[in-house]
Amino acid sequence: MQEERLMVNTQLFHSSKGALLPQAKATNHQGAPAYALSPRHHLAQLAATGCLSQTFYANAEAQLDQVLALAQQVDPAFVAKTAVYARSAGHMKDMPALLAATLAVRDVALLNDVFGRVIDSGKMLRNFVQIVRSGAVGRKSLGSRPKKLVQHWLLNASEKQLLAASVGNAPSLADVVKMVHPKPVEAWRAAWFAWLLGKPFVEAELPPTTRAFERFKRGMALGVASSMDVPQVPFQMLTALELSTAQWAQIARAGSWQMVRQNLNTFARHGVFGVQGMAEAIAAKLRDPQAVAKARVLPYQLMSAFVATGDAVPAIVRDALQDAMEAALANVPAFDGRVVVCPDVSGSMSSPVTGHRGSATSSVRCIDVAALVAAAVLRKNPSARVMPFEQAVVKLALNPRDSVMTNAKALASIGGGGTNCSAPLAWLNWEKAEADVVILVSDNESWVDARRHGATQTMREWAELKQRCPQAKLVCIDIQPHGTTQAAERADILNVGGFSDAVFTLVAQFAQGQTGADHWVGEIDKVSLNVQ
Structure with missing residues (x-):
């Protein structure tokens, strides 16, 4: 009796490059396959960009809900460290204040440890109070310990800090003072708070700059201020x-x-x-x-x-x-080897980099920042190859001797079309080109190259490039991180969020093998919670 042979369906299970690559189990905002970042990594990236406004793909409320959900998924110590990092290294405002406010609910001891390092200005103080009062973090009152921390700031701030804090509303500094009732010891501070609240005060007891401001206003009313020096307010x-x-x-x-x-x-x-x-x-x-x-x-x-x-x-x-x-951009490094930088110039990159904020909306778009990164890298690496892309690679000749502004303007002027993050990698593979460092600057919302199963096309093209260039490294800079990427994190792939100049240093460290792919979370983990 002849033995029966069972054959697999070769059409369904055919050999394919990328078959051993990780499957893309998440989807981006375009519904295309993508890789999800871990909660710690996602929170770290959002803290680096600080976007809490409407972007091309997400409204402000969705961004807020996302940050709050992520903050609940990670331990409070990491939230505290992220708040410090976002303020001290990222120079952000809304995001660190929000993360500090979540600690007012989850761990007031940790809030006490980091409050002075996060809430380091009157603007940050008002942001913190407004976020807590809004109820967004689960409470509408400050609570005893946060109230004492706000009082401490008010009772130790200099006149210059208090004057700066008095500019702005929602809430105003007067609202904050009425809320926490600080008890000043110094006569000048008591007089200043009375002046702020519109209560009777003794002008001679006001600190010098505020006193000069009052004299200047009287001079203006009398028409004699034109000869007076403008007060330093x-x-x-x-x-x-x-x-x-x-x-x-x-x-x-x-x-x-x-x-x-x-x-x-x-x-x-x-x-x-x-x-x-x-x-x-x-x-x-x-x-x-x-x-x-x-x-x-x-x-x-x-x-x-x-x-x-x-x-x-x-x-x-x-x-x-x-x-x-x-x-x-003096700290933009010169990279060793062959450098390719790929700015995304697709249609979705036309949105404001800090989101839609009404009259405060930034005139700088995501495409401007991507172009800025590319132009800065070219400035310090004259032999670098710049490959702007949308649905396909867009050919553009740039002069590395031109200013960063000039080249960034040229790159940003070619925007439009769909997003195809794998396009520059596919072009390099078609050319059989070699590369040591590839920097992709995008919003990661690739959809033109979407596949139904398996790895993303970006990962497939990267795997092919790695066969030619086994030491090559890929850096994906996400201008507006939404929690997914087209390239799964591993030893030769770095996903970084944000657009501060610190990104350049981190990319250089990664390219030189001085830090791993998890560096973004690693940088935050290095933050000490014991330093006051």
């Missing part, structure tokens, strides 16, 4: 007054680096650049490398200022912003 406290051009020039001279950067158009409207020497003075301030470093300016903020400046802002000032950009 936040300029928002002065905008309701009829200031002269010379007084606006005083404000510009005395303003902090960030304040000047943010108000170039305001100065132009008030004729500041018409005052002899002012354009040169402001340009000198903006391009000062030490001032740029001290301001902890993010590269995209400089791009925002450059994009937003109107025709009334002199060319010398606009050029100074380009010089400041070069200074801000």
Whole structure:
């Protein structure tokens, strides 16, 4: 009797490159296959970008719900460390305040340990109070310990910090003071709180800057303030007054680096650049490398200022912003070997990088930041290959000697089309090209190359490239992390979220083998909770 042979369906189970790659079991916002990040990694990426506003794919409420859910899935100590990291390294505002507020419910002892490192300004204090009062984290009252922490901030802040905190609403600083009832010991602080709340106060007991502000307002009312020096208060406290051009020039001279950067158009409207020497003075301030470093300016903020400046802002000032950009990107490393950087220029990248925030919406789009990263890498790595992509690779010649702003503008001008994250890898494979470091800058919402089963096409193309270049490393920078990626995390693949200049250092460390693929979580784990 002839033995019966059972044959498998070769069409269904045929050999395929990528067959041993991890299956993509999650889906992105386009419904295409993707890999899910772990809760710790996802929270870390969201903390790095700090987006709590409507983005191209998610509204603000969905972002908030996502962060709160992730914060519940990880241990409170990691939440505390993430809050510190997001504030100290990422320089974010909403996200660290939100994470600190969750600790007011979960672990007030940990909140006590990190409060001063996260809530380090009046703006952060008001953010924290507003988030707790909103009920978003599960309570609407501060509670005894958080209340004491807020009181401690108010009773130890300097006059300068208090004046800065008094600018803004929802809640105002006066609301916060009424809520927690601080009991000042110093006469000047008691007088200042009375002044803030509109209660009777003794002017002679006010601290010097606030006292000068009161005198200046009286001088304005009497018409004699034109000869008086402008008090060193936040300029928002002065905008309701009829200031002269010379007084606006005083404000510009005395303003902090960030304040000047943010108000170039305001100065132009008030004729500041018409005052002899002012354009040169402001340009000198903006391009000062030490001032740029001290301001902890993010590269995209400089791009925002450059994009937003109107025709009334002199060319010398606009050029100074380009010089400041070069200074801000001084830590962009030169990578060893063959570098390929791939900015996503698809249609979804046209949304504001910090989300839709009404009148406060950033003029900088995701595509601008992707282009900025690519241009910065090219600036420090002249032999790097830049491969912008949408549905396919877009050919564009860039001059590495051009400024970062110039090349970023050229890249950002070619946006549109669907998203295909595997396109640049497929092109490299078609060419049989070799690479040592490939940097992909995208929102990871790839759908053009979607497959029904198995690994994503990005992973398949990367596996093929690795056969030619076994030492190659892939870095996926996600501009607006939504919890999925097209390349599964492993020893040769790094997923990083955010757009701060710290990203460049981390990418360099990874490329040189100094840190592992889990570095983002690892960096947060390094944060000490014992330092006050």
